[in-house]
Every structure is written in structure tokens, then in C-alpha cells.
Amino acid sequence: MDLTGRTVAVIGAGFAGASTAKALSLLGADVTVYEQAQQAGEVGAGIGLRPSSLAAFREWGSLEAIQGVTSPSHGLRIFTPTSEPIHAEEWPEKDVFGLTTHFIHRRDFIDALLSVLPEGMVAFGHRLVSVVDNGDSATVSFQNGTEITADLVVAADGITSRVRGALFSEKPPVFAHEHAYRAVFDLDLIPGVFDDDNDFHIYFDVPTNRHLYLVPLKHRGQVSFDITVPSDDDTWSPKITRERLIESLAGFDDRFENVTRTIDLDTVNCRSAHDIDSINLWHTDSIVLVGDAAHAMLHHQGQGANSAILGAKGLADALRDADSIAAGLSAYQAARKPITDEYQRISRAGWDEESLDDGFPGQHGDADRVEA
Numbered sequence: 001m002d003l004t005g006r007t008v009a010v011i012g013a014g015f016a017g018a019s020t021a022k023a024l025s026l027l028g029a030d031v032t033v034y035e036q037a038q039q040a041g042e043v044g045a046g047i048g049l050r051p052s053s054l055a056a057f058r059e060w061g062s063l064e065a066i067q068g069v070t071s072p073s074h075g076l077r078i079f080t081p082t083s084e085p086i087h088a089e090e091w092p093e094k095d096v097f098g099l100t101t102h103f104i105h106r107r108d109f110i111d112a113l114l115s116v117l118p119e120g121m122v123a124f125g126h127r128l129v130s131v132v133d134n135g136d137s138a139t140v141s142f143q144n145g146t147e148i149t150a151d152l153v154v155a156a157d158g159i160t161s162r163v164r165g166a167l168f169s170e171k172p173p174v175f176a177h178e179h180a181y182r183a184v185f186d187l188d189l190i191p192g193v194f195d196d197d198n199d200f201h202i203y204f205d206v207p208t209n210r211h212l213y214l215v216p217l218k219h220r221g222q223v224s225f226d227i228t229v230p231s232d233d234d235t236w237s238p239k240i241t242r243e244r245l246i247e248s249l250a251g252f253d254d255r256f257e258n259v260t261r262t263i264d265l266d267t268v269n270c271r272s273a274h275d276i277d278s279i280n281l282w283h284t285d286s287i288v289l290v291g292d293a294a295h296a297m298l299h300h301q302g303q304g305a306n307s308a309i310l311g312a313k314g315l316a317d318a319l320r321d322a323d324s325i326a327a328g329l330s331a332y333q334a335a336r337k338p339i340t341d342e343y344q345r346i347s348r349a350g351w352d353e354e355s356l357d358d359g360f361p362g363q364h365g366d367a368d369r370v371e372a
């Protein structure tokens with residue numbers, strides 16, 4: 001269907017919201033993005049953008065803006081904590097779309113996504129406090145007193161989605177008993193580690209279930225780390241101490257341990273890891289969930305951001321091919337939910353000794369085939 005003249009309110013200017021805004025505005029919709037923050041402020045580290053996500057950006061005419069702040073990658077390597085190689089593998093979708101996986105800093109990514117939206121499309125300082133389903137439209141109220149009604153409300157408000165809580169599932173996010181420490185530092189602090197490759201590195205200590213994920217951001221002369229360790233403290237953003245950071249990589253390769261001793265603690269982001277249980281329904285006839293709001297998953301398979309982007313594409317494709325918004329929303333859920341259910345499941349399963357023999361446990365199956 002042609003969305004010309006239809007109003008769309010996207011709640012949240014993260015990866016899902018910004019991608020959806022681009023895709024739906026290309027179908028003619030009159031889109032406004034409402035973001036609670038006063039300005040774009042994504043913190044954190046590096047992520048891998050898979051070929052299928054990059055292909056979506058190419059279709060939307062945004063590839064150049066995004067690829068300009070990335071480095072290409074060949075595959076992933078798994079090591080023991082002291083850097084003995086265990087496994088190496090090429091990215092599964094390599095060259096399916098004539099593109100390979102690229103690494104990007106999260107901040108650069110959100111800046112690039114927002115830079116390709118028309119001027120004025122994003123209204124910052126708008127925190128959704130309630131949503132009312134009117135059947136063929138929905139009304140949203142914001143904390144600043146504004147109220148709007150749109151033909152379609154796209155809830156891209158993340159893992160703690162208020163829209164999901166109000167209409168689709170009251171279940172809170174599920175704690176994974178892990179903390180993730182993330183930061184970006186200069187590549188030359190770990191000499192030799194990325195001399196010969198530009199791959200995603202995983203260092204896994206099986207007995208203590210500690211992981212170090214390294215994403216090289218060579219275009220910035222930097223590397224990003226994500227240290228994931230067991231913890232029973234479910235505070236959303238726990239405070240990181242030097243002692244705890246050093247302990248998290250005790251016994252790992254000296255080069256990594258040194259980083260934990262010297263890095264500026266103020267640059268380290270600490271989050272307790274949560275996902276959500278798969279929910280049955282993502283939409284009414286005028287309100288729909290995308291991204292983490294619909295299917296937040298643990299980060300171990302690096303699929304959260306990619307699923308947010310492919311969800312935006314799935315929603316736009318379904319609306320384009322349907323004869324009504326309601327039918328499009330239903331087709332979107334039917335196409336995307338089986339895939340994200342599977343990613344939620346394998347991300348929660350995490351890594352075990354057996355899966356170290358395969359860099360992509362569970363991902364050579366249906367989920368990848370459908371996406372490709």
C-alpha cells in the first residue's frame with residue numbers, strides 16, 4: 001500500500017526507531033520520531049553490522065553514510081583466555097549480498113542513521129507516558145504535555161518499552177545473572193592482537209564463564225571490549241570498581257589484564273544483562289513493536305542491533321505489500337517473529353564447551369536461511 005498521507009509516530013530514536021523512520025518515510029508516510037532524550041547520546045562500544053543489515057541500508061540509500069564509519073571484517077576467532085587459538089570461521093552471510101560484515105562504533109552508527117533522516121523528523125525531549133489504542137489510530141501522551149494521534153504508532157522504545165508493558169506483556173525483563181563492561185580504547189594498548197586480522201575475537205574462560213569480546217575499530221585506531229562475567233547483582237547500571245574490572249580478566253592474556261588496570265573508569269559502561277521472554281503478540285491494528293521492545297535478546301550472538309534493523313525492513317516491506325495497515329502489521333509479525341524467537345533462544349543459551357567448535361551455534365539453521 002502507498003503510505004502517502006498516513007501519519008506515523010515512532011517512539012524512540014535508537015537503531016530500530018531511526019531505521020523504521022527511514023524505511024517508512026521512503027514509502028511516503030508522514031513520520032515523526034519522538035525520543036525521550038534531549039539529544040542523541042548513544043554510549044558504549046562496537047557492534048558488527050551483518051550483510052543483511054547493510055543490504056537494507058543500501059536499499060534505503062543510506063549505505064554510504066554508514067559504511068563511511070566502519071571497517072570490514074572477515075570472520076570471528078575464538079581463543080582461550082591466554083590467546084591460544086581454538087576456532088576461526090568466516091561470517092556466515094559473507095558475500096550473500098555482495099557485502100561483508102562491518103564493525104562500527106555505536107555512537108557513529110546512531111549519528112549516521114539520524115543524519116539520513118529529513119531535517120526536523122526527530123522530536124527530542126518527548127518521553128511517552130501513555131498510549132491509547134483507538135482502533136484505526138492511536139493516541140500518545142508525552143511527559144512534556146504534548147499529545148498526538150497517528151494512523152500508526154511504532155514502539156521502538158527498547159527493552160523496557162512502556163508500550164509493550166501497557167498493551168502486550170506486563171512481564172519485566174529477565175536478568176541473566178551477568179554483568180557486561182564495555183569501553184573503547186586505543187588499539188596500540190594491545191600490541192600484536194590485531195596485526196594480522198580484522199576479525200571479531202572471543203576469549204572464553206570455560207570454568208569461570210567469563211568472556212572477553214573484542215571488536216576492532218581500525219578506522220578509529222581503536223578497539224572495543226565487552227567483558228561479560230557472572231554476577232547476581234541485578235542493578236540495571238551497576239557501578240564498576242577498579243578491583244572488579246581487574247578481577248574480571250584475572251588470568252587472561254597480560255595485554256588484556258593491563259587494559260583493565262589502566263583504562264579510565266569513567267569511560268567504562270557497566271550494564272547487567274537482561275533479555276525478555278518471547279511475547280505472543282507484537283501489534284494491534286494501529287500500534288506495533290519493533291527492535292528490543294519486541295524481542296530484546298542477550299548480546300552473546302551479536303544479533304540485537306541487526307534484528308532491530310531487519311525488523312524495520314520487515315515492517316516496511318509488509319506494509320508496502322499489504323492492502324491495509326492492520327494486514328501489514330500482521331504480515332510483519334508472521335515474517336519476523338519466528339526468526340527473532342530463535343535468536344532470543346540461542347542468545348539465552350549462551351556459549352558452552354561444545355559450541356566453541358562452531359562460531360555460530362544454531363545460526364546455520366532456519367534463522368539464517370530466512371534472513372538471507
Ligand SMILES: Cc1cc2nc3c(=O)[nH]c(=O)nc-3n(C[C@H](O)[C@H](O)[C@H](O)COP(=O)(O)OP(=O)(O)OC[C@H]3O[C@@H](n4cnc5c(N)ncnc54)[C@H](O)[C@@H]3O)c2cc1C
Nearest residue numbers: 012014015016036127128157158291292299302304305306
Ligand atoms: C552489552 C551489550 C552488547 C551488545 N552488543 C551487540 C552487538 O554486538 N551486536 C548487536 O547487534 N547488538 C548488540 N546489543 C544489542 C543492541 O544494543 C540492542 O539490541 C539495540 O540497541 C536495540 O535497538 P532499539 O532501537 O530496539 O532499542 P534502544 O537502542 O534501547 O533504543 C530505544 C530508544 O527509545 C528511547 N525511549 C525509551 N523509552 C522511551 C519513552 N518512554 N519515550 C520516548 N523514547 C523512549 C530510548 O531513549 C532509546 O533512544 C548489545 C546489547 C548489550 C546490552
